[in-house]
Amino acid sequence: MNEFLLSCDWGTSSFRLRLVDTRSGRVLGEQLLPTGVAATFDTWKIEHDRTEIERETFFSKCLNTQIDALADSLAISLEHVPVVLSGMASSSIGMAELPYANLPFSLDGSQVSVRWFAPRPGFNHRLLLISGVRGPKDVMRGEETQMIGLSDLLTEANRSVLIFPGTHSKHMYIENGQLVDFQTFMTGEVFSVLTSYSILKESTDVADLANGLTRYRANFQEGVRASESPALLHELFAVRTNQLFGKLTRPQNALYLSGLLIGAELRTLFQKPDWRLVLCCDNNLVDFYTEALTVLGLWQHTTRIDADHIRYAATEGHLKIMNHQLTLAETAS
Amino acid sequence: MNEFLLSCDWGTSSFRLRLVDTRSGRVLGEQLLPTGVAATFDTWKIEHDRTEIERETFFSKCLNTQIDALADSLAISLEHVPVVLSGMASSSIGMAELPYANLPFSLDGSQVSVRWFAPRPGFNHRLLLISGVRGPKDVMRGEETQMIGLSDLLTEANRSVLIFPGTHSKHMYIENGQLVDFQTFMTGEVFSVLTSYSILKESTDVADLANGLTRYRANFQEGVRASESPALLHELFAVRTNQLFGKLTRPQNALYLSGLLIGAELRTLFQKPDWRLVLCCDNNLVDFYTEALTVLGLWQHTTRIDADHIRYAATEGHLKIMNHQLTLAETAS
Numbered sequence: 001m002n003e004f005l006l007s008c009d010w011g012t013s014s015f016r017l018r019l020v021d022t023r024s025g026r027v028l029g030e031q032l033l034p035t036g037v038a039a040t041f042d043t044w045k046i047e048h049d050r051t052e053i054e055r056e057t058f059f060s061k062c063l064n065t066q067i068d069a070l071a072d073s074l075a076i077s078l079e080h081v082p083v084v085l086s087g088m089a090s091s092s093i094g095m096a097e098l099p100y101a102n103l104p105f106s107l108d109g110s111q112v113s114v115r116w117f118a119p120r121p122g123f124n125h126r127l128l129l130i131s132g133v134r135g136p137k138d139v140m141r142g143e144e145t146q147m148i149g150l151s152d153l154l155t156e157a158n159r160s161v162l163i164f165p166g167t168h169s170k171h172m173y174i175e176n177g178q179l180v181d182f183q184t185f186m187t188g189e190v191f192s193v194l195t196s197y198s199i200l201k202e203s204t205d206v207a208d209l210a211n212g213l214t215r216y217r218a219n220f221q222e223g224v225r226a227s228e229s230p231a232l233l234h235e236l237f238a239v240r241t242n243q244l245f246g247k248l249t250r251p252q253n254a255l256y257l258s259g260l261l262i263g264a265e266l267r268t269l270f271q272k273p274d275w276r277l278v279l280c281c282d283n284n285l286v287d288f289y290t291e292a293l294t295v296l297g298l299w300q301h302t303t304r305i306d307a308d309h310i311r312y313a314a315t316e317g318h319l320k321i322m323n324h325q326l327t328l329a330e331t332a333s
Numbered sequence: 334m335n336e337f338l339l340s341c342d343w344g345t346s347s348f349r350l351r352l353v354d355t356r357s358g359r360v361l362g363e364q365l366l367p368t369g370v371a372a373t374f375d376t377w378k379i380e381h382d383r384t385e386i387e388r389e390t391f392f393s394k395c396l397n398t399q400i401d402a403l404a405d406s407l408a409i410s411l412e413h414v415p416v417v418l419s420g421m422a423s424s425s426i427g428m429a430e431l432p433y434a435n436l437p438f439s440l441d442g443s444q445v446s447v448r449w450f451a452p453r454p455g456f457n458h459r460l461l462l463i464s465g466v467r468g469p470k471d472v473m474r475g476e477e478t479q480m481i482g483l484s485d486l487l488t489e490a491n492r493s494v495l496i497f498p499g500t501h502s503k504h505m506y507i508e509n510g511q512l513v514d515f516q517t518f519m520t521g522e523v524f525s526v527l528t529s530y531s532i533l534k535e536s537t538d539v540a541d542l543a544n545g546l547t548r549y550r551a552n553f554q555e556g557v558r559a560s561e562s563p564a565l566l567h568e569l570f571a572v573r574t575n576q577l578f579g580k581l582t583r584p585q586n587a588l589y590l591s592g593l594l595i596g597a598e599l600r601t602l603f604q605k606p607d608w609r610l611v612l613c614c615d616n617n618l619v620d621f622y623t624e625a626l627t628v629l630g631l632w633q634h635t636t637r638i639d640a641d642h643i644r645y646a647a648t649e650g651h652l653k654i655m656n657h658q659l660t661l662a663e664t665a666s
Contacts, residue, residue, distance in 0.1 A: 134578075137571050168532075168570065184570040186531070193526045198519070199501075231601040232565050233594065237501065237517040238470050245467075261566065268564040 001326055004028075004081045006067060006125065007318040010089040011142060012036045017066050018315050019074065019081070027315060029074045031066045041093040059095035060123040067125070079124045084318040086130040087142035090115075100134035104178040105144065107151040109321045112144070128325060130318075138184050142314070143170050147179065149316030150280065153305060157276035161269060165285040167192070169265055173275070185265040191258060200236065203243040204257055205250035210284045213291065216255040219248055220288070223259020224295040232264055262292045269298060277302040282310035334659055337361075337414045339400060339458065340651040343422040344475060345369045350399050351648050352407065352414070358652060360645065362407045364399045374426040392428035393456040400458070412457045417651040419463040420475035423448075431464035437511040438466050438477065440484040442654045445477070461658060463651075471517050475647070476503050480512065482649030483613065486638060490609035494602060498618040500525070502598055506608070518598040524591060527569065536576035537590055538583035543617045546624065549588040552581055553621070556592025557628040565597055595625045602631060610635040615643035 007018045007027075013036035019028045044058040063083070071078040090098040101113040113131035132141030143164055154160055154174065162172040167188035173181040194200045213220055229235050239257045242248040248256055266289070269277060279289055279302055286307070293299045340351045346369035352361045370392075377391040396416070404411040423431040434446040446464035465474030476497055487493055487507065495505040500521035506514040527533045546553055562568050572590045575581040581589055599622070602610060612622055612635055619640070626632045 134574075137574050137578075139574055139577060183564065183567045185564070185566040186569045187566050189531050190527075190566060190569070193530045194523075197526045197530050198522050230563060231516065231518070231598075233518040233520050233523060233598050234516045234601065236519045236523070241467075241470050241472055244472060245470075265564075265566050268567065 001323060002082055004078070005319065005322060006070075006078065006081050006083040007315040008063065008083060008085045008089075009087045009142060009145070009314040010037055010085060010094070011087045012038050012093075015066070016314075017063075017070060019070055019078065020315055020319065022319065025316070025319060027312065029070050031070050031073075033066070035062075037088045037091065037094045056096055056117070057120070057122075059089070060117070060120065060127070063095075063127075064123050080119075081125060082322070083125045083127040084130065084322050085127060086145040086314060086318065089141075090129050090131045091141055096129060098129060098131035100132050100139060101144070103133065103135050103182075104180050105133050107148060107154065107174065107177050107179065109148040109151075109317065109324050112148075112321055112324075114321070114325060128322060130321060133179065133182070135182055138182055140170055140182065140184065143172065143182075144179070145317035145321065146280070146310070146313035147172060147174075147317070148320050149313035149318075150305060150309060151177075151320075153309060154278065159272075159275045160278050161272060161275050162278045162280050163266075163289065165262075165279075165281050165289050171269070173272070183268070187261050187265045191261050194236065195254065195257065200239050200257065203240045203250060204254040206254045208251060209254055209258070212251055212255045212258075213287050216252045217291065219252040220255040220259040220291060221295050223256040223261075224263035224292045225259075226256075227260050227263030227267055232260075235260055258288060259292065259295075262288055263296065266292050266296055266298065270296075275301075279304045280310050280313070282307040334656060335415055337411070338652060338655060339403075339411065339414050339416040340648040341396065341416060341418045341422075342420045342475060342478070342647040343370055343418060343427070344420045345371050345426075348399070349647075350396075350403060352403055352411065353648055353652065355652065358649070360648060362403050364403050364406075366399070368395075370421045370424065370427045389429055389450070390453070390455075392422070393450070393453065393460070396428075396460075397456050413452075414458060415655070416458045416460040417463065417655050418460060419478040419647060419651065419654075422474075423462050423464045424474055429462060431462060433465050433467035433472060434477070436466065436468050436515075437513050440481060440487065440507065440510050440512065442481040442484075442650065442657050445481075445654055445657075447654070447658060461655060463654060466512065466515070468515055471515055473503055473515065473517065476505065476515075477512070478650035478654065479613070479643070479646035480505060480507075480650070481653050482646035482651075483638060483642060484510075484653075486642060487611065492605075492608045493611050494605060494608050495611045495613050496599075496622065498595075498612075498614050498622050504602070506605070516601070520594050520598045524594050528587065528590065533569065533572050533590065536573045536583060537587040539587045541584060542587055542591070545584055545588045546620050549585045550624065552585040553588040553592040553624060554628050556589040556594075557596035557625045558592075559589075560593050560596030560600055565593075568593055591621060592625065592628075595621055596629065599625050599629055599631065603629075608634075612637045613643050613646070615640040 001022045005020045005022050009016045015033040015035050017031040089095050105111050115129045117127040133144045160174045164170040169185040169187045171183045195204045195206050242253050334355045338353045338355050342349045348366040348368050350364040422428050438444050448462045450460040466477045493507045497503040502518040502520045504516045528537045528539050575586050
């Protein structure tokens with residue numbers, strides 16, 4: 001492999017580019033931007049109407065701008081350094097749409113769907129675009145690369161569920177080194193639209209949610225316990241009556257709602273009692289999920305992966321996938 | 334009782350005023366407006382900052398404008414005709430906040446919490462404001478009056494669940510002539526915020542939902558069946574993959590989501606297998622709920638109340654409640 005690799009995780013609403021020393025695995029520099037593929041796609045459509053610029057060209061141009069910025073900040077040349085790109089960049093609103101890989105899907109990265117892009121004028125890099133994975137009724141783009149990056153840490157149990165909390169939380173079921181199933185939960189987004197646009201907006205205050213767990217742990221726990229009810233659409237209305245009856249303040253009630261939704265998500269894990277749980281989270285949600293798993297009595301079955309490992313999981317995955325692809329290429333040649 | 338009664342149902346986002354002949358029960362005229370208490374409350378706050386007008390005065394003034402309009406359209410005088418007012422008008426954003434009545438709550442209207450308002454300058458009517466009902470963790474304002482209005486139709490079973498579909502659906506548990514429990518479900522509002530503001534906006538098209546059921550009945554049924562899953566936050570994401578995988582078009586998918594949410598609401602009724610279900614609905618939702626109850630195998634336990642009875646239920650309730658209050662007053666005097 002080359003001495004350097006450019007590792008890029010381009011999601012719906014964020015962009016992260018890293019320069020990696022391939023021998024040590026060390027990250028030498030990073031560009032982090034809130035410009036996800038959704039915004040880039042919208043800009044491309046406007047540009048395309050004016051200049052007929054192709055989508056792939058436009059996306060590589062945007063990527064090149066960031067590579068140049070990274071080169072400037074590190075004061076080194078990054079010409080010809082190969083790029084690995086994963087996340088929503090391979091979706092219908094990304095650089096180019098790639099078909100999903102299928103289940104079962106190996107943790108070693110050998111089954112990824114990829115597409116190579118040759119260097120082009122204005123973009124002096126070979127680029128490897130990684131697709132996502134689909135199940136019978138679910139999809140992901142990006143988390144599979146993180147999973148591959150974390151695979152060395154996942155050897156202790158034959159059956160594990162990786163939990164990636166977020167706007168669209170993922171539960172990834174891993175059996176004997178293969179991803180055999182996964183589920184997406186709209187937990188974070190449902191919380192967000194209900195507290196922004198529904199009648200519950202008046203009953204909740206999310207201004208200080210991150211510190212809220214420390215101050216209102218009991219209310220969060222109460223929400224997790226309330227998720228026992230099979231009638232989630234009814235329990236949501238209790239968030240309104242909590243406030244109407246003066247039972248909870250609006251900041252307390254935001255924690256209650258968070259507990260209710262995270263509890264409803266995690267409760268589905270009772271269906272797999274003998275699977276080891278692995279919490280994969282590098283942001284403030286880790287405390288929320290730890291607390292909810294504890295309330296549900298699932299914490300004793302849970303391993304928490306260190307935040308640093310999660311933070312570099314995509315890049316670790318990129319290194320593995322690139323290595324695999326190069327080996328394949330050498331074998332073929 | 335007086336020859337006439339003014340029957341007013343003032344909700345969060347709608348206003349309905351009717352003139353009733355108290356002897357025949359016939360409705361002689363009606364004013365229907367999209368000006369609910371929420372909008373009136375906001376206007377009052379602005380007026381109050383300018384003129385210090387009191388809330389009760391402001392709300393009676395608005396009511397008087399509509400009474401005058403009704404009198405004009407019928408070409409009769411409505412001076413001194415008493416007014417009965419129910420719905421969100423008795424809430425914290427209504428004319429005056431009244432405490433809720435408690436459970437158990439009799440169907441004959443004898444247990445309503447009310448407040449009389451004497452005539453005042455510019456409002457030549459006695460006004461009876463009706464409060465809502467609260468349970469241990471739920472509230473309603475307005476549906477209790479409809480329930481009282483429908484009570485003569487509810488004699489056939491000792492145990493019935495009245496289902497009022499809507500933005501916030503209500504299930505009202507009635508045992509031996511008393512409301513013993515009730516539950517609110519945020520079904521309609523969750524559908525609305527998800528299709529307006531979440532990622533599911535791109536996966537659904539709600540433009541022709543009313544006709545959709547006829548065209549896409551199979552998709553609605555599939556959604557109802559999918560609500561069997563205890564993981565609602567996960568099933569919601571299938572609405573996205575239905576469209577990503579080209580399985581359903583956006584209009585079909587709107588029906589699927591509707592079935593999923595209505596199914597999740599109605600499934601809770603399995604917990605009370607020996608209660609008679611009574612569907613109370615006068616709008617297009619009646620077809621959706623009928624279909625969902627059929628898919629769930631609950632339709633054989635269901636009675637459907639005629640749309641006309643539902644439409645006049647609040648007014649019927651007003652007549653009963655007014656009668657009761659007048660009898661009480663006469664007994665006391």
